[in-house]
Amino acid sequence: MSDGPIGQPSPLATPEPWDLVAADYTAEALPFFELFAREALRLAALPEGARIVDVAAGPGTLSLLAAAAGARVSAIDISEGMVAAFRTRAEAAGLAEAIDIHLGDGQKLPFESSAYDGAFSMFGLMFFPDRIAGLREMRRVLRPGGLAVVSSWVPFEGPFGELLRTAREMIPSLPFGGGRPPLADPDEVRSELTAVGFGDVRVETVDHQLTAPSFDAFWDMMERTNAPLVLLRHRLGQRWADAAPTIRSRVRATLGDGPLVVGRGAYLGIGVA
DSSP, X not given: OOSSXXXXXXXXXXXXXXXXXXXXXXXXXXXXXXXXXXXXXXXHOOOTTOEEEEETOTTTHHHHHHXXXXXXXXXXXXXXXXXHHHHHHHHHTXXXXXXXXEESOTTSOOSOTTOEEEEEEESSGGGOSBHHHHHHHHHHHEEEEEEEEEEEEOOOOHHHHHHHHHHHHHOTTXXXXXXXXXXXXXXXXXXXXXXXXXXXXXXXXXXXXXXXXXXXXXXXXXXXXXXXXXXXXXXXXHHHHHHHHHHHHHXXXXXXXXXXXXXXXXXXXXXXX
8 A cells, every 4th residue: 555645556447356245345334434424424423415526435335324314425436346336226215316426536526626525435435546536536625614524544463463464374375464554653644734724723533443353254354345355366367266275274273263343443533625
């Protein structure tokens, strides 16, 4: 992953991993992500009938909650698979008329300037090759006094970190290295929001844990819904298939049979345009 606003693009800044996980992510992981989307909307406290932008919207996690509460939403995501899941969910919820869904780049928003009350990016902008460009675009579309909310994960090595460490030991050529996660501390979140001109910047820590009842459940969840691991499997093909049983055994020996805490919460960075 990139260490700063501009750097070597993370593989997670491309459509490929999100297309690969779109179906299982929507079916299984979405309820956990909804916890943070609800908190972001609560903290934003936007007026009834607000116009909002949802950047890197995925399967519409925040957009659908906002639209159900009366907001008018313009949303964008880079992944065709996620956009397809989003459209299906919007139709099923009877909210398609309230949401304008775009396939495209969150660093170049196709939305009018100074027109929106709120702009959100939930665990998406954090992977952009140029986060500053993405934040500038979010600020551009906001009316004066509009609010931006950007989320990133509280750092936690835990089970997933152990899985990747073990995999790198066995397959040194993995396309994912180690390194520092993006927007990994509140000061960094504040700094980047301030750098593009947001005022009254604050960072809230939201403590929702993602847990797995057993190691087997953790492994199964990672293989279906975790974008980095699913991308590794896809790119490595037979090499991953050959190594996976040994990796699984070694990681289980370290972590035990569970239950396991996979994630510990998120930072929500909030700024006023």
